[in-house]
Amino acid sequence: MSIVYWLTSSGLEKNMNRFLLLLFLLAIASCSPGNSSGDSVKYQQYFVQGEQLYNTHCSNCHQKSGKGLGLLYPPLDESDYMTNNLSSVICLIKYGKSGELIVNGKQYNQVMPGVPILTDLEIAEIATYIYNSWTHDEGLIEVAEVTKVLQQCEGED
Amino acid sequence: MSRLILLVIVVGLISGCEKKVKPLPIFGQREVVNGDTVYHHIAKYQFVDQDSAIITNDTFKDQIYVADFFFTSCRTICPIMKTQMLRVYESTAELPDVKLLSHTIDPEYDTVALLHDFARKLGVSSDRWHFVTGAKDSIYKIAQTSYFATAMEDKSEPDGFIHSGAFLLIDKQQRLRGKYDGTKEEDVNRLLVDIKRLRKEYE
Incomplete structure (x- = not known):
């Protein structure tokens, strides 16, 4: 079941979104004064x-x-x-x-x-x-x- | 040729849109008695609300109402349901013929005093939103047979009950006209639209 989920576009999209969010947060983290x-x-x-x-x-x-x-x-x-x-x-x-x-x-x-x-x-x-x-x-x-x-x-x- | 087909489809779609808005469905079984269709409707009930007032079918005479089943000590879906029901309460504030009815499914714990306190803390008025308690069996029975909602005790559940998070839309003839997931904002948006549609039927 989970394989099917991973292969579906919504699954991919979700992970992509998470990945982008993480990238975004890392970007903020690297720019913020800390x-x-x-x-x-x-x-x-x-x-x-x-x-x-x-x-x-x-x-x-x-x-x-x-x-x-x-x-x-x-x-x-x-x-x-x-x-x-x-x-x-x-x-x-x-x-x-x-x-x-x-x-x-x-x-x-x-x-x-x-x-x-x-x-x-x-x-x-x-x-x-x-x-x-x-x-x-x-x-x-x-x-x-x-x-x-x-x-x-x-x-x- | 393909253009012609496209044209036919487009015209069909446009004319389809111009049709009158379809009335809401009427849930449940129906039978024909002496040539008249008799629809499923909410059975007779008598409960007590947070102000110790007796609440019966007559309380909602000529009224549309939204019903649900909850209990005050529930920490899973009920707080979400109450947040959403509060939205319904607030967005129907100007509609004199729309009321709310929340049944506790834990009447042993949820006394009138406790329901009174709960409603006060939620900041809502008893003339528009009734929180009712009563005999446990009557509440479970009306939930299942009249409102088609799940409500029963189950000691294996974290809070001791299983129940659906459904909001039920009841019309002025006490017929079930809509069922919505009270834990989902989008579904409650649909309910808000349907309340308006239903009111139009009586204009």
Whole structure:
């Protein structure tokens, strides 16, 4: 089946698009002045992988646009909570979160299920994606940092 | 010769376009009773909405409505469905004869209070969008036999239920006139067009 898929034009086209996207991103990476880590290719890899993981695990509720949904799912595109709580965000991606949460002055209280199967690297990729999309511009989130934070998550297991 | 054929085709296409827009299909079985065609229609039901109001077929008398099946704790397709249904809600705001009806398929968990809270958080009004609960068997039965939508418990599923993400378009005679994938933006665009087409039938 997969061979047929690869041979079909849409399959080829899709891969071509991906390839072009990668080329494009590499081109941007090679031109941009570079972020704090000074490792732009790594940043772009994290960002692209992070976007895919975001679309698999997060965007159902938080939307591809990061706008969330009403007072059910808080927004990520503009979020003082995200800006001020990087460690908590890393923990809640893996372990979930329940109870009251204030984002941009609004109260949210919907249980967010965690995704415990995510590896530290995958969480670093998701974090890099969401912290550099929409209004955010935090640069690369290193996997070493994620690993350190995850060892200190409190009562969220 | 080939030019002539081309001309015939082009003329055929143009005249085809000028025809009246085809009415929406009427889903389900039909039978002829005393010379009249009787169509499949939504069976009698009675549910309770987020304001504890009793919702029956009469609630949608002379109304077009869009129905779906969901539950509030669902984290797979329901958030997408609700995002899309919210689009339907917003784009039909000016249409007094179009309403929305969302049935929970997890009535044990989704109480009236919880549905009330859910609707409030979604920021929608109960006079246009009813979130209803009721006897589980009645909800599953009406989903399957009236709306031709899948809804049942299945403990092996991640959230404990299997259900389709379908949006169902019901006309003023309580007949099923369209079925759309509520998780796909393009399909919901089709629904928005069909709502307009359906309203034209009553003009």
